[in-house]
Amino acid sequence: MPTNVAIEVEGLKKIYNGKITAVDDISFQVRHGETFGFLGPNGAGKTTTVSMLTAGLRPTHGKAIVDGLDVSHDPEEVKRRIGVIFQESTADGDLTGRENLEVAAGCFGIPGSEGRSRAKLLIDQMQLSDAADRPAKTYSGGMRRRLELAVGLINRPRILFLDEPTLGLDPQGRAGFWSFIRKLREDDGLTVFVTTHYLDEADEMCDRIAIIDHGKIVATGTPTELKDRLGGDAVNLRIQDGAPDLTGLLSGQPGVLSVQKQDGTYRVKCQKGETFVPRAVAACTEAGAAVLGVTVKRPSLDEVFLEYTGREFREEEGPTATDRAVMLQRVQGQLRGRR
Ligand SMILES: Nc1ncnc2c1ncn2[C@@H]1O[C@H](COP(=O)(O)OP(=O)(O)OP(=O)(O)O)[C@@H](O)[C@H]1O
Numbered sequence: 083m084p085t086n087v088a089i090e091v092e093g094l095k096k097i098y099n100g101k102i103t104a105v106d107d108i109s110f111q112v113r114h115g116e117t118f119g120f121l122g123p124n125g126a127g128k129t130t131t132v133s134m135l136t137a138g139l140r141p142t143h144g145k146a147i148v149d150g151l152d153v154s155h156d157p158e159e160v161k162r163r164i165g166v167i168f169q170e171s172t173a174d175g176d177l178t179g180r181e182n183l184e185v186a187a188g189c190f191g192i193p194g195s196e197g198r199s200r201a202k203l204l205i206d207q208m209q210l211s212d213a214a215d216r217p218a219k220t221y222s223g224g225m226r227r228r229l230e231l232a233v234g235l236i237n238r239p240r241i242l243f244l245d246e247p248t249l250g251l252d253p254q255g256r257a258g259f260w261s262f263i264r265k266l267r268e269d270d271g272l273t274v275f276v277t278t279h280y281l282d283e284a285d286e287m288c289d290r291i292a293i294i295d296h297g298k299i300v301a302t303g304t305p306t307e308l309k310d311r312l313g314g315d316a317v318n319l320r321i322q323d324g325a326p327d328l329t330g331l332l333s334g335q336p337g338v339l340s341v342q343k344q345d346g347t348y349r350v351k352c353q354k355g356e357t358f359v360p361r362a363v364a365a366c367t368e369a370g371a372a373v374l375g376v377t378v379k380r381p382s383l384d385e386v387f388l389e390y391t392g393r394e395f396r397e398e399e400g401p402t403a404t405d406r407a408v409m410l411q412r413v414q415g416q417l418r419g420r421r
């Protein structure tokens with residue numbers, strides 16, 4: 083395997099109980115330093131894939147190589163080298179943030195003093211210093227996720243797996259979480275494999291994306307490539323009344339796919355709208371037609387998803403596994419309180 087490949091997956095498949103095909107023959111590669119997004123609706127097979135890649139679940143067929151190691155042959159070494167944040171919360175609420183980290187260090191066999199100093203560093207890095215010595219159950223959702231991120235980093239992994247890391251966080255919590263990830267990527271060249279429901283987040287954060295639906299990968303590419311495959315950007319040019327017809331002029335510009343005229347507005351479908359606009363404005367002005375206004379709309383990943391799966395991304399969104407886990411924890415908490 084070339085050394086710049088962090089994760090290599092070939093024909094990976096998981097069939098539960100001999101009948102439920104959760105992951106159906108998927109193949110892809112993730113390069114070192116890349117942030118790779120795994121995008122799909124509920125039940126698509128995201129958590130199952132993460133579980134196989136992190137050596138928690140045995141594949142039914144196929145191969146997964148993580149940091150040069152086959153997850154089926156060296157599961158323990160894979161686990162030692164990677165960091166994972168699971169979809170369900172894993173912090174022990176009765177332990178303090180610091181204790182959670184020191185316990186995690188112990189699990190990796192990191193000696194006590196080294197464990198304590200790594201814990202302290204991560205607490206500072208994740209801005210949890212004020213809360214470090216109170217029980218994790220008193221943390222807000224965002225603080226808890228930051229603690230779990232710190233736990234995932236205690237063994238200084240080169241590859242981090244995040245399963246729905248920002249689910250249930252408010253926009254501020256989501257933005258905060260991603261700024262930590264961005265910094266880790268820049269400072270340490272961390273490779274990130276992330277599953278998410280949030281298309282905007284994937285669009286902004288991921289270098290490349292795979293869209294998974296019913297256990298199969300239906301599209302892979304950079305967010306821009308995926309959107310470009312939909313036939314480009316929609317540019318609207320509003321032109322001054324009484325100007326000459328510009329249909330032919332606009333159609334002749336490089337990258338233009340179609341031009342429609344409606345009242346004083348030309349609706350242009352084109353590749354790379356951002357470079358088309360200045361050229362079009364200059365050409366229109368030269369032809370004696372003043373441009374009064376311009377809008378450029380890029381297709382969103384929502385539209386990409388619709389194109390590849392025939393469904394709206396949000397259409398079948400019920401409570402996710404995380405929502406269910408949170409609900410369960412709440413009920414358990416209430417029951418404990420009553421006892
Ligand atoms: N332990 C299990 N036993 C049997 N079937 C399972 C098991 N875990 C998951 N499945 C099924 O496998 C499919 C994929 O589930 P998975 O949890 O991987 O999806 P997901 O994309 O992570 O969904 P979500 O967005 O809800 O987290 C679903 O049909 C699910 O019901």
Ligand SMILES: [Mg+2]
Nearest residue numbers: 128129169403
């Ligand atoms: Mg899941």
